[in-house]
Amino acid sequence: MWLKHTPYERHIKLPFELKVNDEDFHTKLWDVLPDTLSILEGPGNPFWLHFTFSLLGESGFKICQSFDGTRDAFSDQDLRLIARETSEEISKHNPQIKLIELVFTMEKTFVAVCSNFASVHILTPRLPKLIADCPVAYIGEGHAVAFHNEMRPGSFGSEHVLGNIVHKIPCTDAALVELEGDVIFTNEAILDEKQPPRSKKLTRLFGEDPKDKLEWNTVVRFASPSAATVDGVIAAKSVKLHVNPLCVGEPVRCVVYHWAWTGQVENWSFRPDPVKPGEAMSGTALSDENGVVVGLSHHSCGGRWAGFSVMLSASELVRAGYKLA
Numbered sequence: 001m002w003l004k005h006t007p008y009e010r011h012i013k014l015p016f017e018l019k020v021n022d023e024d025f026h027t028k029l030w031d032v033l034p035d036t037l038s039i040l041e042g043p044g045n046p047f048w049l050h051f052t053f054s055l056l057g058e059s060g061f062k063i064c065q066s067f068d069g070t071r072d073a074f075s076d077q078d079l080r081l082i083a084r085e086t087s088e089e090i091s092k093h094n095p096q097i098k099l100i101e102l103v104f105t106m107e108k109t110f111v112a113v114c115s116n117f118a119s120v121h122i123l124t125p126r127l128p129k130l131i132a133d134c135p136v137a138y139i140g141e142g143h144a145v146a147f148h149n150e151m152r153p154g155s156f157g158s159e160h161v162l163g164n165i166v167h168k169i170p171c172t173d174a175a176l177v178e179l180e181g182d183v184i185f186t187n188e189a190i191l192d193e194k195q196p197p198r199s200k201k202l203t204r205l206f207g208e209d210p211k212d213k214l215e216w217n218t219v220v221r222f223a224s225p226s227a228a229t230v231d232g233v234i235a236a237k238s239v240k241l242h243v244n245p246l247c248v249g250e251p252v253r254c255v256v257y258h259w260a261w262t263g264q265v266e267n268w269s270f271r272p273d274p275v276k277p278g279e280a281m282s283g284t285a286l287s288d289e290n291g292v293v294v295g296l297s298h299h300s301c302g303g304r305w306a307g308f309s310v311m312l313s314a315s316e317l318v319r320a321g322y323k324l325a
Contacts, residue, residue: 055127057129058126063128063131064086068132069104069108069110073237074132086112089128090128100114110137111137112136116140171253174296174317201291205317205323206295207316212315215234217233219288221287233261242255261308262277277297281297283297284296294311295313298310
């Protein structure tokens with residue numbers, strides 16, 4: 001928010017819940033910041049990962065008590081285990097509800113995307129309010145359309161055939177491609193001299209090291225000539241649950257995605273086209289400053305979640321048996 005005639009910094013974080021209706025915003029603000037004379041402008045849209053139409057669980061029982069999300073970010077494997085256990089517990093106590101996706105945010109909160117949101121309204125007293133010691137809110141599948149159902153475009157206009165698909169990785173929209181004879185692969189990142197120094201080569205896939213854990217605010221960049229200067233920071237992670245009937249040992253496959261905030265500009269609400277990767281960037285690798293491929297771009301969010309780019313975690317490629325050559 002913007003403050004006027006105040007000794008405090010422009011960007012502040014209030015120690016209370018803005019969504020609580022019985023709080024008087026201005027009175028509370030002046031109690032916290034006594035030297036503030038007036039408020040020029042309240043918080044603008046979008047609030048980072050502010051999910052509207054959400055309901056809080058009210059049940060006293062906790063899920064995934066062996067994990068503690070209040071300390072740091074989870075590894076991808078931990079997230080898969082948490083999502084699987086959460087899905088099983090919700091289905092066991094509330095068979096009318098199905099967990100579709102579980103989002104974990106840098107604010108150390110969970111958002112559970114559920115089917116049959118009408119039942120969620122009725123069953124909140126039986127839904128857990130804590131997962132891994134973090135609060136959890138519930139939203140319907142329809143309220144998550146901005147990030148749940150938006151798929152990659154089928155045509156990029158001017159297409160160039162690179163090769164043929166030889167293996168699809170189940171439930172990921174990713175595939176191994178055998179390059180055409182005249183296509184030469186070069187492992188060389190696109191660098192901008194005006195940006196901080198980065199690795200000139202992509203070194204490995206995230207997840208090749210079993211100790212890999214993607215921390216909050218990790219800076220990632222598109223490894224593409226047309227988006228080489230677009231950076232993002234990791235602000236959330238999610239696990240999408242896919243029915244996988246072809247695999248007897250894993251009937252439900254948990255696929256991890258990372259969310260990077262790539263579209264922020266200082267006065268974004270006054271600009272019709274905030275900085276963000278184009279649709280043709282779908283499938284592009286994103287790497288950190290050390291050249292580790294964090295993920296493959298899946299889509300950019302729109303609507304109230306504009307500014308977020310969602311990527312398939314590179315650990316899904318490692319799970320499928322691949323590594324960076």
